[in-house]
Amino acid sequence: MTDTAIEAAALGKRFGWRQKGWALRDCTLRLPVGRVCAVVGPNGAGKSTLLAHAAGLLAPTEGGITVLGTTPSAARERMAYVAQDKPLYPQLTVAETLRMGAELNPRRWDAAVAERIVDEGGLDFGSKIRSLSGGQRTRVALALALGKRPELLLLDEPMADLDPLARHQLMGTLLADAAEHGTTVVMSSHVVAELEGSCDHLFLLGGGRVRLAGPLDALIAAHTLVTGPTGDLAPHIVVESRTTGRQITALIRPEGRIAPGWQTAEPTLEELVLAHLRAPGAPALTLTDEGDADNSQGGNGGNDDGETNGTRTRGASV
């Protein structure tokens, strides 16, 4: 039994033959099992490509990816994947769709879980998929995924079609189910707010590369939001800074003690993500778990040394 859900090593995917066609490049990251991981990034960042590789739907152009300690192809039975456009057969009914899930996953199917998720949405089992709204189709797609009892659940923009109420309710069901069974969940989104409070691990992608990767609390602890009069922030690494009049607000990765003139605050997930998205030139940062012997720092920035331990930097910010 492995404790790694997903491990990508220099994974790269190019569509077509153009040199600029890289959807994902030099992607090295590791996700331990049992995490709820958010894959965040702007459109075209490579989120869907990363998830499709993990699901065994795409062959890498370079590098490799392992899932649950084996190839994505061999782990097929133990993971579930919901694609961004929630593909389902429009001509089938809800009941027929679930029956297909039972037939295609004979060893794992849990009809009760799938039926409960459909029931909670008040869906009629006899209605055709083509007559359902986008949100209702999302619900059926999730029922199909959870009915498989996956060890790893890959969700590509899962909540995009849902109204806030359904989103909240379905996310609750999903996370409760995942917590109960120790399922590793990976979900991509470009709406950061939808992930706040529900995930404990983060992969931030941009331009097909990894920008941030690691446990969420460690990543947040590694950054500090500072406000103060314009001045030099060296030796800290400045991710992004904005000047308003004589005030400067910056997101930094502290390197040692912060000078007393600065007001410091812990950034929220959204502030952390947005600052990195606004500053594409900021160096990448990959953190691993505390006490995790595995040294899998893959960031291509030059400042990875010594930041493996998330608590060290927290001490510097006080």
Next chain:
Amino acid sequence: MSAVTVVSAGTSQRRPAHPARALARAVLRPHQSALWFWGLLVALIGGGLLWAAGPGFDAVWDAYLKSGCRETDYCDMGSAYQRYDMVVTLGPAVLSVAPALIGAWAGASLIGRELESGTAKLAWTQSVTPARWLAAKLAVPAALIVSGTVLLTLLNRLVWWREERLRHAVGTRDWFAVTTFTGNGILATAYALLALAVGVVAGLLLRRSLPALAAGFAGTAALMVVLQGNRHHLWPVTEVRAAASEPLWTGMLVDRGLITASGDRISDSLCEDFDCGRSDVVGYWAQSHPASHFWPLQLVETGIVVAVTALLVLASFHLLRRRTGGAA
């Protein structure tokens, strides 16, 4: 209905069905309308051929006897023959047209639409490898196609066997006519399977239903036209010669011509008149396939079709593996 289906989903979980059968059902379910169409087509044409082999032919034979025709090229046997002729023409014709339709369906509906709408991803992320998915997509339709074409071919042959007296008397149909030749032997089945493979490759290559529909149809039609157009090359011809006049050949005429005093053999197929405007003709020749060449010709053509089909099937698995990268 909904309550019943939910209950059966529950039962299948408790008592798991055979995985291959379950996969076959899952493959078929989205294609129920195509299944109905094929079933109805086979039933209608099959019923028509059964009628033709029984009461239809009896009525024609009565009309022939009453007409008092002798061995002539044309004999008016009235409406009984018109009805009969329509059905017995339709039987082989359907088997000759079906491949192009199968190719279009396989390209568009079986594969192309699944890749276009993403439902293929849905299947590949269940506990089914893409290779097994493709194998089921090939095997299940192939089994249904073969059952239909074999049944219709056997009925075509039944009619052919019953009407032998009539063909002898009035020469209604030739064994080598393009649709008759295809519909009376194993070729109908071979072409239908070729069409399935062409459609599947077209769908995998183009990944969209409309282009794959066109490519599946056109690809199958083109292969059939080329192969059927060169049918007569597939077995050595029988040649007959005569000194005085055009020799009597039997069956499918391939080429004929004349022999000059210097020993040259000239094909007269492009000539206006019989002697090709030459005065030094010393004899005539004709090359043809007699009726005894029916099975050799069928077998060679079927062999080629099966070989092309096998190559396309291999190509389809290769295409899929290259895309999804799954070793298993």
